[in-house]
Amino acid sequence: MxxxxxxxxxxxxxxxxxxxxxxxxxxxxxxxxxxxxxxxxxxxxxxxxxxxxxxxxxxxxxxxxxxxxxxxxxxxxxxxxxxxxxxxxxxxxxxxxxxxxxxAEPTTECARPLPRSPAPGAAGPWPARRSGDLAGPDPTPAAAAQRAPRRALLVDDSEIALRFLETRLQRHGLATVRATTSAKAIELLSQQDWEFVFLDVELGTGSDLDGLALCQHIKRHQRLGADERAPVIAMVSAHHSQLDRVRATLAGADAYLDKPLDGAALEQLLQRHWPAQGALR
CATH class of the missing domain: 3.40.50.2300 (Response regulator)
Structure with a gap:
């Protein structure tokens, strides 16, 4: 080599x-x-x-x-x-x-390089907003109550994975909304504040962005909540290698959770970022 x-x-x-x-x-x-x-x-x-x-x-x-x-x-x-x-x-x-x-010299054998990414400001990779691909109910603006539940946006192309994660989070008192594509997630992120965003790394062919690119987009254009906190972004993936974790960290993720979801790891994440939420109910 x-x-x-x-x-x-x-x-x-x-x-x-x-x-x-x-x-x-x-x-x-x-x-x-x-x-x-x-x-x-x-x-x-x-x-x-x-x-x-x-x-x-x-x-x-x-x-x-x-x-x-x-x-x-x-x-x-x-x-x-x-x-x-x-x-x-x-x-x-x-x-x-x-x-x-x-x-490389013309006679030098060189592995085919990865496709070069467009420069910032070039066309793509951010998609135009589109609607109609939300897997859960549309959130409606509401007056912020003093003890309003924390909001979590769940982004995954798998309905089964979304339902499972939603059930676990609701046990912790979080209000959840689901999106099955990156475009819908971006739309929802622009409409209201979120305390948590849970992103699957692989979002399928129906999404313009994968989870890592979507994480980068959120970090660049993040909307701060009423208390000036940026949303906590947790990547959720079936890929468990250290390489995958490094990529997620550099994309801006605050946490990395393995699939199948480990209850203790989720509990630690919620306690670390929102300790007032308390233990599993």
Whole structure:
């Protein structure tokens, strides 16, 4: 197997550096593969946090803009790879794969890179709002009572999974509404405040976005509740690998629950984020 390409990360928080480094290590058996290094001089490629101006200026001074994937609100002039937060590690891999392919000699065998993602602001991936795919009753605005139940939006393409999760949450006193597609979830999120959003990772062919992309969309456009809390986003998935958990964390998820749902894990999640809800009823 060819040696992995070396990638240096500049300007990120310790958590983001650790999470991206973990993702590279977990994906080391793919081709091309990547490993994190500390030295810019030793790196084939760079991943730059554009929200740290010193990191951007350093890359420009080294004349290595063409070797860099930029992450943040704005990319410098001449950048060929740019994405906005939250960080999607799969998106980072796509951009790095494209750079590897661009630099490969015509006679060099190179694995087919992942499809490159569109730049922020390009057409897609956010769908236009549409209606008619809600699996549960339409929520109606109501005066917020002092002890109004916490609201949870459940998003899954499986009716069985939705009913099961709904039953468990209602035992904890949460008011639940179900959506079976990403488009309906986005519509409901724009209409009212939610304390929790439970997302299945795989939302089926009827959705424009999968659960990870929908999580990123919510984090970018999140509507704060009346008490200025952002909704707690919990990914719910039958995929249990550490790689899946890292991807969810970098997409902005606050928690990751396995399918089949573990009651104790759900209880811990609710107690951690809304302790006033109490124990299972």
């Amino acid at each position: 060819p040696s992995p390409y070396r990638v240096a990360l500049l300007g990120f928080s310790a958590f983001e550096r650790s999470a991206l480094g973990s993702y590279f290590r977990l994906a080391i058996n793919r081709a091309p593969a990547y490993e994190q290094v500390d030295s810019v001089a030793d790196a084939h490629f760079l991943v730059i946090d554009t929200d740290h101006g010193d990191a951007v200026r350093a890359v420009q001074a080294l004349d290595r803009v063409d070797d860099a994937v930029f992450v943040g609100a704005q990319a410098p002039e001449g950048a060929s790879a740019w994405m906005m937060r939250p960080i999607d590690p799969l998106h980072v891999l796509r951009e790095l794969d494209a750079m590897v392919a661009d630099r």
